[in-house]
Ligand code: HEM
């Protein structure tokens with residue numbers, strides 16, 4: 001390494017002041033130096049050494065056998081066969097055999113090499129010198145002089161006009177790169193405020209794909225719905241359902257504590273956004289006695305009998321409610337889109 | 351091949367290849383400096399190797415996976431051999447992951463090796479960082495390498511997160527949604543960042559291909575560069591060593607790279623790889639078929655990210671849901687504050703080396719490691735940080751804790767909230783005390799010898815335990831550490847009578863220095879005089 005020829009004087013003065021090797025004679029804590037080498041059994045007994053050799057060779061042979069086993073498993077085991085392995089349970093036979101044989105093949109190479117190194121290679125400790133990382137003053141002086149000469153020859157400091165215009169050009173040119181990122185996506189606009197719901201859209205049962213009637217909704221159960229016209233085959237289905245997903249419960253009107261909630265309900269049926277207002281997980285658990293719904297992600301809990309208010313957890317605002325009615329044909333339908341954005345809050349939400 | 355020159359005695363083939371390479375690459379000079387380079391031995395020095403090897407395993411298995419994985423969100427219908435999902439609509443990304451798991455022979459094994467290795471990689475980095483931290487190996491001249499390592503840890507976490515999201519399954523999709531929600535909370539630009547990242551509204555059809563190039567190209571490329579730089583610096587600085595007989599700040603004691611270290615390190619690669627392969631054969635990881643493809647309106651309960659994201663999960667779970675609405679705008683503090691604390695938790699440990707060197711004012715090179723007990727303030731800080739991290743991990747799994755230990759989520763949330771502030775302080779104080787206790791024990795050992803377990807009866811009937819004096823080697827090892835003195839403020843008036851006021855920075859520095867090294871922060875180590883006094887007394891017993 002290039003630091004090899006740096007003189008000792010560059011060592012910081014206090015370097016290694018506790019070094020025992022140079023301690024005054026009679027210091028009980030002085031460094032006794034590297035302890036003498038203690039021979040291992042393999043160093044003195046050739047039979048022990050040969051035993052070690054056989055162990056290493058055995059491990060290497062075992063590795064070879066395991067590789068053969070790996071290939072045999074690969075060609076002979078069907079990809080869909082399951083076996084029972086205690087205590088893991090039913091697992092893929094192929095995956096199990098490939099993993100185990102590959103594991104053994106690799107592990108034995110490693111174990112062999114380490115055993116070889118520990119028992120048969122020399123274990124005599126040796127010391128190497130260290131050299132300071134910092135350059136000697138002469139080296140540094142030479143570098144500084146070289147740099148000054150280079151800078152002087154370029155005229156960088158003297159010709160201010162060149163320097164300033166160059167900085168200007170270098171500062172501007174990355175802007176092209178920034179501009180190129182513009183088409184990564186559209187501007188937010190009002191996208192986060194609108195969902196697929198609008199006036200007159202019927203509530204479609206997620207499970208049956210049929211329009212929901214009030215009598216389909218029982219007290220105590222949570223029903224999931226999506227807007228009429230949205231199809232799983234649609235190209236933007238994922239994007240739409242991420243905002244439009246709805247959950248519906250039936251409450252006794254006298255249990256609804258919030259005045260607006262009651263106004264927006266139909267026959268005691270209330271519809272709320274299924275998307276948690278924390279960071280957007282879908283809500284999935286309903287507790288029928290308390291009318292609470294729970295988001296499984298971070299346990300935000302909302303009271304569906306009280307305007308979807310947050311009663312526990314990290315969510316910051318109530319679940320948006322969808323205003324619904326029963327139409328002339330006896331189906332549930334939306335009276336418009338959600339009045340406020342669904343899902344997590346954002347800067348422009350207000 | 352049969353020219354006259356060939357009649358001369360030929361060097362062996364290997365030597366001729368080496369000569370060829372030397373003429374073009376200068377390999378002999380390189381080998382001269384490095385082939386018999388000395389490496390000190392200690393079990394904890396293998397932790398960095400575990401990082402290196404798991405990284406290599408991740409790259410190899412990852413390349414294999416790219417041969418079969420389709421980073422596309424185009425909707426397809428599943429027709430593969432896993433019956434329960436047949437006929438289901440899913441993205442190509444999910445379908446190709448199913449293909450790898452059920453139709454490519456050995457594909458599942460490689461997938462599971464890749465994922466297990468990723469978990470072990472990040473864990474190994476964290477533990478390696480702890481070993482570097484607690485032994486003070488980050489001190490001059492290794493601060494830059496500490497930073498390289500720290501960057502690797504952060505990048506490793508993000509590489510893991512992007513990779514976890516690629517199969518587009520229900521669990522990882524939930525994680526991506528979490529990320530999108532967090533991005534939306536950023537004031538002013540949040541919605542724009544989200545639209546630009548996802549190519550429109552969440553989830554859109556772009557995030558898998560985008561995450562794919564970040565996961566397989568951008569981040570691993572940067573990491574590879576940093577990793578090479580990290581290892582070059584380890585070679586250049588030469589490895590640190592623990593104090594002991596013959597070990598000084600100016601030498602490095604151990605065994606040569608060729609053959610011992612090479613055999614051990616090379617062998618260790620195979621040990622690590624073998625264990626991970628066997629683990630991947632036995633233990634299933636991320637069984638996406640059990641979760642199903644992602645739908646934004648569905649969720650699996652007990653959703654948990656990979657462990658290294660757990661502490662951010664903890665932050666977001668225990669944070670109260672604060673939201674401020676002013677002038678038509680929303681400040682989503684409940685999400686924004688965790689988003690800010692997340693990097694701060696990491697940064698707290700990253701900047702510590704620089705704080706320590708500023709406080710000590712120590713400009714020397716350090717190649718001898720500290721035993722953690724001999725640097726009580728540093729050790730206490732490290733344990734406090736770990737406590738912080740663990741408290742948040744507990745918060746991240748609050749539902750699991752609640753179900754396993756029959757506690758209410760509310761209790762756990764409040765426990766985590768309080769422990770977030772109190773835990774590190776308690777850990778700091780307790781650790782410092784334990785360190786002092788251990789120092790005291792070391793001192794006793796030096797002065798009075800080791801307890802031998804042999805009980806002797808004195809002539810007047812008293813029982814005493816015989817203490818065996820320590821060997822010279824042990825005495826040296828236990829007393830080789832330094833005990834830094836705190837900085838002092840320079841006198842307000844210098845020798846010429848000119849008033850000179852220390853700046854606020856300097857005063858803070860002296861204060862901190864007192865806190866680090868002042869009274870009560872260490873047990874003065876045994877001195878030669880004390881030792882001689884006691885040992886000469888011993889003879890008369
Ligand atoms: C890709 C991840 C990493 C790899 C492959 C890696 C690899 C290594 C290896 C092989 C060594 C020498 C053996 C040892 O001391 O364990 C080492 C030393 C070191 N590492 Fe890392 N490391 C990684 C991450 C980190 C992290 C996260 C930190 C801390 C923030 C760090 C800081 C250091 C320092 C300061 C040294 C020098 C230690 C000494 O000489 O005592 N490394 N690293």
Ligand code: FES
Pocket residue numbers: 276277278279280281295296297298299300313314315
């Ligand atoms: S997303 Fe529902 S609690 Fe976090």
